[in-house]
Structures are given as structure tokens and as C-alpha cells.
Amino acid sequence: MEGMTFIVKNITRVIISIIFIFGIYITFYGHLTPGGGFAGGIMLACGLILLTLAYGKNMAFKKLSDFWASILDNLGALTFWLIAIIGYTGGYLFVNFIEKSNPFGLLSSGTILINNIAIGIKVFASVFAVFLALTIFGRFVSGFISTEEDN
Amino acid sequence: MLFLFYSLIIFCIIGSIIAIEARNILASVISTGVVGMGLSILFLFLGAPDIAITQVVVEIIVLIILIRSTVSIDNTAITKHRDTFAIISSLIFFGLFLVFAFMAFQGLPKFGEPLMTVSSEYLEQSVSETGASNTVMAILLDYRAYDTLGEATVIFTAILGAFVVLRSKGKKGKKEPDTVKFGIPNIDELSTRKSEEKKQKIQ
Numbered sequence: 001m002e003g004m005t006f007i008v009k010n011i012t013r014v015i016i017s018i019i020f021i022f023g024i025y026i027t028f029y030g031h032l033t034p035g036g037g038f039a040g041g042i043m044l045a046c047g048l049i050l051l052t053l054a055y056g057k058n059m060a061f062k063k064l065s066d067f068w069a070s071i072l073d074n075l076g077a078l079t080f081w082l083i084a085i086i087g088y089t090g091g092y093l094f095v096n097f098i099e100k101s102n103p104f105g106l107l108s109s110g111t112i113l114i115n116n117i118a119i120g121i122k123v124f125a126s127v128f129a130v131f132l133a134l135t136i137f138g139r140f141v142s143g144f145i146s147t148e149e150d151n
Numbered sequence: 152m153l154f155l156f157y158s159l160i161i162f163c164i165i166g167s168i169i170a171i172e173a174r175n176i177l178a179s180v181i182s183t184g185v186v187g188m189g190l191s192i193l194f195l196f197l198g199a200p201d202i203a204i205t206q207v208v209v210e211i212i213v214l215i216i217l218i219r220s221t222v223s224i225d226n227t228a229i230t231k232h233r234d235t236f237a238i239i240s241s242l243i244f245f246g247l248f249l250v251f252a253f254m255a256f257q258g259l260p261k262f263g264e265p266l267m268t269v270s271s272e273y274l275e276q277s278v279s280e281t282g283a284s285n286t287v288m289a290i291l292l293d294y295r296a297y298d299t300l301g302e303a304t305v306i307f308t309a310i311l312g313a314f315v316v317l318r319s320k321g322k323k324g325k326k327e328p329d330t331v332k333f334g335i336p337n338i339d340e341l342s343t344r345k346s347e348e349k350k351q352k353i354q
Contacts, residue, residue: 026204031283034200036291042208049215070314077307084300094296100282109283112292119303126310127212133317134220 002056012054019047027120031109037116041123048128057136069129076122083111083118156196163189176221184214201287 003009027040052060064072087095098110107113163186170182187210194203260266273286273294283289291299 031285031288031292033285034287035204036201036288039201039205039208042205042212046208046212046215049212053215053219066314073307073310077303080300080303084296094293094300096281096293103278103282104284109281109289109293112281112283112288115292115296115299116288119299122303123306126306130310130313131212131216131219133313134216 002058004054008054012050016047016051019050020044023047023120023124027116028106028113030116031112032104032106037119038123040116041120042127044120044124045127045131048124049131052131060132060136064125064128066129066132069125069132072125073122073129076118076120076125079118080115080122083114087111152196156193159189159193159196163193177218180214180217180221183217184210187213201285 023040023043023046025040026035026043027037030036030040048060048064051063084094087093087097089095090097094111096110096112100108100110102108166182166186166189170179170186173179173182187206191203191206191210194200194206273290277286277289277294278284281289281293283293
């Protein structure tokens, strides 16, 4: 059986949703409570790494392969740049162009929420990709990089 | 409370010395993690929950990646003996650094008494100007968003480099030559084609 023992797999199955919900909460409420996109993204990556360690490498490539990880990484970076450039409509880089209302609400701070989500996606994908590159690439090569039959 | 703070600092220093001196690589990795955890509690004492959360999470992920990627490599024992000249010179430079740092840090404000020149303005106006009640995030993503953009670019470039360097096998197959991959016509084929054309013209 691939992966770790029965105990680890069951505890992972129970705990993984809590980890993901906490990571998403930290990302979305970064402008109201301590946290932010960076910490939330790394928490999400921690959840996927836990899945990978518990269930084996095939689970990782089924959930998020290195191809989609790099695409998500690029999408996060591009969204961040896009928000920066749209700010030129207000005069200069990074103008908060969305209207701000009711403090202490979720949609109170304009572009900060979108920036947080973009950074969260970017950090999540890139940290998971680094984990894949450091631990799995040497032993297992997916279809995006190369196939075993090629060489 | 201050006693606990200083004992945590001493704990961190002892942990980092153990991390350098330990022969077993797993022990040194774990003591590095212990130092990070102590550092995050120190940040909580200083009233910086944002940095404390980031420190805890990054420490955990670095610990996982280090254990997963370095411990499986079987180089636990250090065989090379100590270089006395390197130790003496580094001690001299560290002493010089301490002396000059002591001279330079005299001009800083006292511990726990910040100047509050720019930061008081941020604290007063950040909620009305940006709408974010977390002032740290308001500074990071609104007032100083350009710095965050640079930070994101640094992470992006680092991951790109890691992906390129750590790829164990290239995209190109071994038997496939470069000329086929990039659509460059082979020189031998070209020359034979030209000679054939010449022969046809002569005929």
C-alpha cells in the first residue's frame, strides 16, 4: 500500500478540510485580522503536502500536478500585476480603484482583498511546486517534464 | 514577563549553537525548527501576530522540506577536521562587528519606545483611507504595495530557478537531436540537397 499507515491516512482525512478552511479564512480575512495572503497560501500548501506525505506521490499529481502548479503560480503573479496596472486609471501604480465602504466588513477595503487572494494562490502553488521539485522530481518524473519512455 | 522574554532569547541562541554543532543532520534540522518556534513566540510577546503566524507556518514548511529532502541523503557524519585559521578570523570579524554595532545602536530609540513619527499617521488614517482595519495589511498592500510587488517577483524568480535547476531530466529526448527539436535543417541534408539540385540542372 502506497503512503503511510492506516492511522495517518484516517487522521489526514479528518484534519485536511480544517486545514484548508483555516488557510482560506486567513487569506480572505487578511485585511481584518492578523494573517494575509502569504501565510494563508503556505497553510494551503501545507495541507497538500500533508496529503502527499500520507497518501503517496500519485495523490499529489492527481490533486495538483506540477503543470497546473506552475500555471496557478503565473496566474497569481499576473493578477497582482494587472491590479497594479489598472491603478493607472486613478493616476499611478496601485491606486485603490474599488469604492470603500463599511469598515470591518469583508468587502470593505477594495483591492487589498483581491491582492491577498492573488498572493495566496501564487504562494500556495509555488511552495507546493518547490516541494514537488525537491522531493519527487529525482525519483518520479511526470508527463509535463518528461516521460520515462523517452529516455 | 521580561524574564520570560530574555530566557526565550537565550533558548533561541542555545538552539542555534546546537544546530551548528550537532553531528547528526536530523538533530540539527530539528533544532533549527525549535529556534524558529521560539522566535515566533518572541514575536507574539512583542505584539506582532502577523509576523508570528507567518514565522510558524514558514518554519513548519521549511522543516518538512528539509527533513524530506536532506535526511534521505546519507551524509550524516562530518569527516573534515576544523580549520583553526577560519575560526580565528571569523571570531575577530564577529568581535569587530559587535563593537561597531554597539557604537551604531546608541543612536536608536530605546527598546519598547518607538518614535511614532510616520507610524502614528498610518494608525490614525489607515481605516478611513484604505478601509482595512488591519493596519499591517493596509501598509503592505496599499501604502507600500510596490515593495510587496518586488517581493512577489523575487519569490516568482526563485521558484522559476528551482524548477529549472532541479529538473532531473530535460524536455528533449536523448536520441532526438537539437536540430529536429527547434526546426533547424541539418547541414548535411542541405548540402546533399544542393548537390542533387546541381546534378538536376546539369542534366
